[in-house]
Amino acid sequence: MSYDETTDNVFGRRLRAARNERGLEQQQLAEKAGLPPSSISHFEKGARKPSFDNLRNLAKSLDVTTDYLLGRVDTMDRVEGAQRLHRHLGNLTESEVNTVEGFIKMLKDGKLESGKK
Incomplete structure (x- = not known):
């Protein structure tokens, strides 16, 4: 059995x-990740482990979470709970973040179900 297995x-x-x-x-x-190609090979074979910055760059380049790469969650695209929303917050304006927070509060309070006010 090879090391990567x-x-x-x-x-x-x-x-x-x-x-x-x-x-x-x-x-x-x-x-995409700004690394030498040999690093990817070494990481995949288990010969080397990435630094924190390289881990973050790899996750961003692959559009996955670091938790997926580290084996903490089992799904590549679906991030549980707040993390799933959080990964998009950096692309929003402050006003848009406030709007999203308002929607979340209304959902929590049950005001969006069946047209409740």
Whole structure:
């Protein structure tokens, strides 16, 4: 059994799965993440572990969470709870964030169900 087939390399397996799901070659992912192509190969094989910054860049380049790459959640695209919403907040204006917060409050209070006021 090679090292990347053991349970010790969840990160490498997840990185490869996400890269394949996104249709990227190692070279393409390396370019997107600003890394040398050899780093992607080393990460996938389990020969090296990424730094925090490289982990973050890889997750962003693959449009997955670091939790997925680290094996903390099992789904690539679906982020549970607030994290799923949080990943988009950086793209909103302050006014839009306030609107979203208002909708969430109305949902919590049950005011959006069946046209309640």
